Amino acid sequence: MKQNKNLITGWILLLFAAALFCLQLTYFFAHAKYQVEYTDSRLFYVVNILCLLFLYIGLTLLLRKLTKIVLGVLAALLLVQIGLLVHMNKEVRNITSISPNKHHVFSVKENLKSGEVVYYRTHYGIFARPKEVLPNKIIGEVKVEWLANDIAAFTYQTTDYKIDHFVATYGDRKNGISYYNVGPEIQGVWKGNGVEVVSNTEGISIKENSAAELFKWEDIQQYGTLAVVLKRKNEPIWTISLNENFVVHSDSTEPLVGNISLYKVTMEQNQPETLRFAQ
Amino acid sequence: MKKWILSLSGGLVIGIIISTIMYENQTHVAVPQSNLPKVEQENAQQNQTNGLRPVTYEQISYSLQNEELNITYNKGEDWVRVPIEKDSLFVGEYNGSKDELIPGSYIFSDARVGFIYGTDSILFKFSRDHGVTWQEGVISKNFPYVRYRKVDFLNDQFGYAVLTGDRTMSQEFSAVFLTHDGGITWDETTTPPSTRIIADGGFIDENTGFMSYGTINPDKPDLYVTQDGGQTWHASVIEIPEQYDLIFVQAELPIREEDHLSLLINQGSNGDYAGGKVKGKFISKDNGLTWSFAMEVQPNEAE
Numbered sequence: 281m282k283q284n285k286n287l288i289t290g291w292i293l294l295l296f297a298a299a300l301f302c303l304q305l306t307y308f309f310a311h312a313k314y315q316v317e318y319t320d321s322r323l324f325y326v327v328n329i330l331c332l333l334f335l336y337i338g339l340t341l342l343l344r345k346l347t348k349i350v351l352g353v354l355a356a357l358l359l360v361q362i363g364l365l366v367h368m369n370k371e372v373r374n375i376t377s378i379s380p381n382k383h384h385v386f387s388v389k390e391n392l393k394s395g396e397v398v399y400y401r402t403h404y405g406i407f408a409r410p411k412e413v414l415p416n417k418i419i420g421e422v423k424v425e426w427l428a429n430d431i432a433a434f435t436y437q438t439t440d441y442k443i444d445h446f447v448a449t450y451g452d453r454k455n456g457i458s459y460y461n462v463g464p465e466i467q468g469v470w471k472g473n474g475v476e477v478v479s480n481t482e483g484i485s486i487k488e489n490s491a492a493e494l495f496k497w498e499d500i501q502q503y504g505t506l507a508v509v510l511k512r513k514n515e516p517i518w519t520i521s522l523n524e525n526f527v528v529h530s531d532s533t534e535p536l537v538g539n540i541s542l543y544k545v546t547m548e549q550n551q552p553e554t555l556r557f558a559q
Numbered sequence: 560m561k562k563w564i565l566s567l568s569g570g571l572v573i574g575i576i577i578s579t580i581m582y583e584n585q586t587h588v589a590v591p592q593s594n595l596p597k598v599e600q601e602n603a604q605q606n607q608t609n610g611l612r613p614v615t616y617e618q619i620s621y622s623l624q625n626e627e628l629n630i631t632y633n634k635g636e637d638w639v640r641v642p643i644e645k646d647s648l649f650v651g652e653y654n655g656s657k658d659e660l661i662p663g664s665y666i667f668s669d670a671r672v673g674f675i676y677g678t679d680s681i682l683f684k685f686s687r688d689h690g691v692t693w694q695e696g697v698i699s700k701n702f703p704y705v706r707y708r709k710v711d712f713l714n715d716q717f718g719y720a721v722l723t724g725d726r727t728m729s730q731e732f733s734a735v736f737l738t739h740d741g742g743i744t745w746d747e748t749t750t751p752p753s754t755r756i757i758a759d760g761g762f763i764d765e766n767t768g769f770m771s772y773g774t775i776n777p778d779k780p781d782l783y784v785t786q787d788g789g790q791t792w793h794a795s796v797i798e799i800p801e802q803y804d805l806i807f808v809q810a811e812l813p814i815r816e817e818d819h820l821s822l823l824i825n826q827g828s829n830g831d832y833a834g835g836k837v838k839g840k841f842i843s844k845d846n847g848l849t850w851s852f853a854m855e856v857q858p859n860e861a862e
Contacts, residue, residue, distance in 0.1 A: 294564070294567065294568070297571055298567070298571065301571050301574055301575065301578075304574075304575075304578050305574075305578075308578065308581065311585070315589055315591075317587070317589065321587045321588075324582050328575055328578075328579065331571065331575060332575065335568055335571060335572070339564070339568055342564050343561060343564060343565075350565075350568075353572065354572070357572065357575065357576070360579070361575075361579070364579065364583070368587070371587060372587045372588055389587065389588045390588070391587070391588035394588075396588060396590075398588050398589065398590065398591070409591070410588075410589045410590060410591040411591050412591060413590060413591065413610065
């Protein structure tokens with residue numbers, strides 16, 4: 281009875297190992313054809329390690345008299361995979377973050393030799409394709425904050441000791457087909473806890489602790505259809521994003537529905553401020 | 560059974576070894592290529608560092624991406640930034656795309672690249688060393704709301720610029736400028752006595768130049784010639800055969816052919832004779848003063 285159980289478990293583990301290897305083959309095919317990579321470059325070795333572990337345990341369950349050579353080869357391969365995984369950390373810095381609702385994965389990779397930073401668009405969680413090269417190289421720590429389930433704000437310090445900011449968006453607040461500009465959609469006065477945002481034809485002004493600053497439209501950069509970054513002398517200062525309850529109407533005369541968030545661009549830990557429409 | 564299990568395991572182990580070697584040889588931080596056609600992908604690969612794409616597939620080309628003007632001498636492999644504000648390239652009356660330069664407003668050759676730009680003054684900035692150093696000449700100070708702009712060089716030193724501006728309906732002011740020092744100083748010549756909208760203009764040697772007018776429903780070509788470097792202009796006499804009357808109506812810039820000059824006259828934008836693209840070829844043996852009909856030219860021959 282126990283022998284039968286071992287046999288079944290052994291075969292299942294062997295099939296798991298084969299399935300993981302098929303996943304690797306799928307990766308190579310997708311990489312060659314669509315420039316697909318793993319969301320985190322180390323995942324390749326993790327999959328291999330799991331595959332070898334399943335193989336190792338499966339074989340010991342299926343074949344009692346397994347030669348030491350076979351086990352030795354598997355153990356050696358396992359060690360090589362672990363070594364390569366650790367070594368990958370010296371080549372690539374993988375910055376990943378999963379959205380609060382687990383539907384999206386933010387992925388940025390930094391080539392530690394060239395300093396190049398690339399934003400990846402993820403597919404099925406574990407696969408990703410390079411989408412955009414970020415303009416500045418990273419020095420030091422980075423910060424990822426999800427402003428909504430589909431908006432990730434990425435803040436990092438650049439090599440010239442300035443702060444840069446990138447917003448990854450994964451959704452839409454209209455019909456998912458047509459493009460719209462965030463600035464005009466939030467036209468009006470928005471109020472939060474001690475802050476006020478006014479969007480009008482001149483630009484967007486932010487009033488914090490009774491001090492107001494106007495950011496003209498030429499200093500405002502939109503990301504996707506969900507967020508805008510307000511810049512002073514080309515340095516990002518604020519990010520305004522559309523909350524999930526915000527509805528973009530086709531008819532601009534309809535009243536605004538939903539909230540927006542105001543997020544200060546800083547390396548310090550901070551939370552976005554939710555604002556409601558005032559007038 | 561044991562044989563099967565070992566074969567499967569052996570296959571997996573070999574597969575893992577090969578795939579690991581392949582993965583190690585891959586680039587782990589790739590540059591986006593998006594779903595561009597293959598030729599553009601190749602160019603995108605070439606421009607990994609800045610993402611610039613040449614507007615044309617010529618050896619010397621340019622890009623107006625990122626709100627700046629960059630030029631390339633090797634189809635996009637390397638780029639040189641031109642120290643000109645993008646908007647100043649489209650100064651005056653211009654409603655076209657700002658993703659491409661205004662035709663005629665620039666020259667690209669291995670020996671020289673140059674651009675007409677400006678604000679109130681119209682300037683010409685050029686480089687003779689592949690963008691390492693740049694020189695600038697003022698073509699015209701306080702030119703009124705420039706519309707048409709064209710610059711060309713016939714040799715290393717001699718070049719011309721044709722500008723028009725201050726347009727009201729179908730009338731505008733036109734001016735011709737010449738340089739004899741490669742583009743640093745420019746002198747305005749006299750201009751023909753016409754205020755019609757310009758069709759084309761230019762010089763074919765240091766003394767002989769032409770100005771062709773009439774783009775809005777022209778009924779006959781309106782061509783002027785100078786044979787003394789722009790000091791005096793004369794209306795060219797074009798003998799149009801009766802059957803081509805009201806058909807060949809807009810003169811292009813003549814060219815020199817052996818011992819005579821050759822002029823193509825097209826049908827304007829509304830022409831419908833033989834498809835509207837056929838042009839009339841005219842010959843002048845007195846350096847542009849009088850022209851006589853030679854033949855019809857099919858569009859592919861005329862190009």
